[in-house]
Amino acid sequence: MKMIQEVNKNLELVQRFFACYGSGDLETMKREILAEDVTWIIPGHHPLAGVKKGANEIVDYFATIAKANFKAEVISLSASENHVVDVHRGWGEYGEHKVDMNWVLVYQIENGRIKQAQNFAADQHEADQFFWKVWGDELKPVPARLRSED
Template structure:
């Protein structure tokens, strides 16, 4: 029987990211908050869309995943590689909105892990323009006059 203590740091890091995917699939944001993400986590989302930018702190990152879940966004891992402080994850990410504006592409995340918690993640889309289009559709901005008020 393998115990966590007998796993290498790289294996522990892959297990942590795998657990993240399990909690995301179960929409278990509290476990994500309390057991996976560091309080000062930073999550980088590239692009020019309503969810892009750097989300700082566990509250902002949880809010991001809450919004992402509301768009029916799902993820299935394809590959994990890891060392003592990083995981590279390749996964299929897709939505099932059913309105002709769904997304289905490969994503790569670079995770940085310290003391058994995710402290930083950077997301890379297979097709950034396609990701921007999807997120603009799924998360429409209020009219400029309302945003400036």
């Protein structure tokens, strides 16, 4: 019974994550959903790819992809005691540049918060091309941008 409760809590946590993402409520995401020392792994060879560390850096990443009107719609969620897997449609548009594909994320849940997320694109090549077209060389990696804003 305890495991079923944990699974349900984990599913609810990821559903809340998507609700915050969809509404742009990044402060609630940072305060209530992400672990302070969360790690988010973005695959690819584009300006936004790499390992994001800490809630602040991850929230900055989500604020950045908002430039491309990036949206997500959950297709399926499954969970275990410490993990959630989501399959979602993710799409974005910036001028004539568009991307629309399925993505899979594997979340590690610890103490009621997202501790780690690993992102997988259905077509990594297409994702790389889109992010390069939108951000090109103008965008420094998130850690460098955070340092330069101080």
